Amino acid sequence: MNETWWKSAVVYQVYPRSFADSDGDGIGDLRGIIQHLDYLQELGVDVVWLSPIYASPHDDNGYDISDYRAIDPLFGTFDDFDELLAGLHSRGIKLVMDLVVNHTSDEHPWFVESASSLDNPKRDWYWWRKPRDGRQPGEHGAEPNNWGSAFSGPAWQLDPATGEYYLHLFSRKQPDLNWENPEVREAVYDMMNWWLDRGVDGFRMDVINFISKVVELPDGEVPPGRLYGDGYPFYAQGPRLHEFLQEMHERVFAGRSGDFLTVGEMPGVTIEEAQLFTDPARAEVDMVFQFEHVDLDHGPGGKWDDRPVSVLDLKRNLAKWQEGLARTGWNSLYWNNHDQPRVVSRFGDDRPEHRAASAKALGTVLHLMRGTPYVYQGEELGMANVPFESIDDFRDIETLNHYAEAVDIQGQDAAAVMAALRRTSRDNARTPMQWSAAPAAGFTTGTPWIEANPDYVLVNAEAEIHAPDSVFAHYRRLIDVRHRSEVVADGDFTLVLADHPQLFAYVRAHNGRRLLVLANLSGEPARYDASELAGWEDAALVLGNLDDSVDRGVSGSVEPWEALVFEQA
Structure with missing residues (x-):
């Protein structure tokens, strides 16, 4: 086992819904990915991180999972999955699955049982609480605490059948699992082992730093201009998080042969905390996704409150993380993923005269730092943000909920809110992969679930893959430098x-x-x-x-x- 193979590796994130559609239904699928494996091999990546393909109602595009051991029919079958896995492995590419275990879908059988009665054996698998201060269920202010959801609104949903509320840090259809219950942890570890037994090579762990919560769930401070309290101090880096991650490693990875990768998405994590999470001697995770550099353009009002970022801000922040994890731990290097707007529009310049050069420059400074680089689909082409014209063009639940709260409840100017959505919405990352200048960017023969960026007629893989001066060619050269240079690794x-x-x-x-x-x-x-x-x-x-x-x-x-x-x- 080469425990540090990922030091010289490059990871490519595939967002299946938007990568390639093989059957014309407008939604990307596993067979679409299979059809483009040679493209990934040509780029030179070592690992594919696959965003969720599990059974789901798709309230949050698959991050609301109703069955961890089923492939959603939208994406295909287990035969398709096995063919994809074999095709990647035959090309020397590993497959990392998305592990979403802070929460499930409210349609998961675990939650259906949990919600069925106050005394169901799985009642304690989720965070249930009675109304506050003896108030009546559904009464204004009866929520057990004042926390807000990341997707707008309160973080509590009333279940009328039992008269209690359940916690959801994200959508109301994403109830949080109670990791204090050892049965929950055992069920998660069993599921992880099941996937590793099928041949996958590790996990990207969604908001894994939220799984340990302060059990009293106290009120949070209400920031100026906000409607709800900030629960982050009580659900992030919680009191048992290190214990849970060490237990996970012991129950899932210890004693297995093979080269695995574990990366924990940890919003708000500090350098000092990341040193602990990624210290090999502690056996928790190989690396973390930190958010400081992609939060630099967030103003006092949060992600929708844009503020300018200077080169000084950006490089000093990234250098701080390079130095902070130089002796203990390891960096994840990324500009883009399914939750971030496109970097060429964000920190680069997406005007035609500068788009390619700025995409290459940003790629260069990222890929040659100390850490494991992550490429999000289309980043290697210089894909840019989308000129969304109206709220009807968006699909993302976070975006739609924010617009409704900001405009309909808080009375903010609709045009100003739309401008913020164009800059920051997650849908900027979720429009179809731009394969060619054919209709719908060559993504589908049908109607895409979300419209392609109109610039696909010029920015697409077919135009770039054989062009020696393209963004794609430059990314391929960057990856080659990392592979052959011990200095970079x-x-x-x-x-x-x-x-x-x-x-x-x-x-x-x-x-x-x-x-x-x-x-x-x-x-x-x-x-x-x-x-x-x-x-x-x-x-x-x-x-x-x-x-x-x-x-x-x-x-x-x-x-x-x-x-x-x-x-x-």
Whole structure:
């Protein structure tokens, strides 16, 4: 077993609903993924992380699971899954499943039983509470505490049949599991082992830092301008979280042969906490997804309250995490996933003259840092945010709920709310993968469940895969550098030109070899004092992202959105 194989690996996230539709129903499926395995192999990725394909009512696009051991018919069958798994493995690519165990669907048999009566044996599998202060069920303010849901509204839903409320940190159709109950944990571990026995190679763990809650569930502070209390201090990094993760490792992974990957999605996790979660000696998870860098453009009002982010903000934050996990732990490196707007529109420049260069520059600074890079489908093409015209164009439950609360309840200006949705909505990441200039971006022969970005006629895989100067080609080169360079996998990280307002520059060093990454993350030329990079004058340029980068050196200037990588032996 190579316990650190993932140091030189690159993970590719597939969002099945939007990746490729094989049967013309407008929804992506497993056979659609199978049809594009050669594409993934051509890109050079080592792992595919598959967003949920389990049986689900799809209130939250499959993150509300009604049966962990069934494939939703929308996506296919177990025969399709087995063919997909075999096809990946034959190409040397591992498969990581999405593990969603903070909550289930309210249509999961566990919850159906739990809700059936006050004395059902599974009643304690979820968080049930009586109305507050002896108030009547359904009365205003009767919710057991004042927490708000991540998807707007209160975090409690009344069950009229039993007169009690259940906790849901997300949709009301996503009740939270009670991990305090050992039977819940055993059922989860048994399910995880079942999937590993089928041949999968690990799990990406959805909001796994929420599974241990302060059992008293106290009220949270109500931030200014908000309708509900902030329960985060009481449900994140809870008192038994390390115990639960160590128990999970022992019951699921310990003693198994094979190379597995575990990554925990942990909103709000700090460096000090991440050091503990990813310390190999503690046997919890291999790496975490932290959110600090993708929260930088969130204002005081949260994710829908946009604020500008400077290059200084961005590089200092990422460098802080590089340094914080340098000796203990490991970084996950990502710009995009199914919950984030497209990075080329967010931190880059999606105008035609800069889209490709900025996509390549952002990819360069991310992929050559210390950590495991994650590529979200379409990122390798430079896919951008979507010019949604009306609220009817959106599909995401978080987006729709926010619009209804902001406009209908709080009376905010509808045009301003729509502008925020265009910038930030998760649907920016969920429009169809852009395969070609054919109708619906070549994603489906039918009507797509959500419309494709109109720019697919120019930005698509067919146009990029054989073009030597494309975003796809650049990502392929980045992945190749990581695969063959011990400096990238194991080297130290040192931020240079730390105070430059346009340049993100750093040095990686290992066993006498060094890499210098120098990237202008702006649309204006950048000047710098070349003496600050003394010793790099004769270094070999190993990668550049502009047509004329082949002749570039450490010269004191960098073109708009230019990224350069130099090597010294």
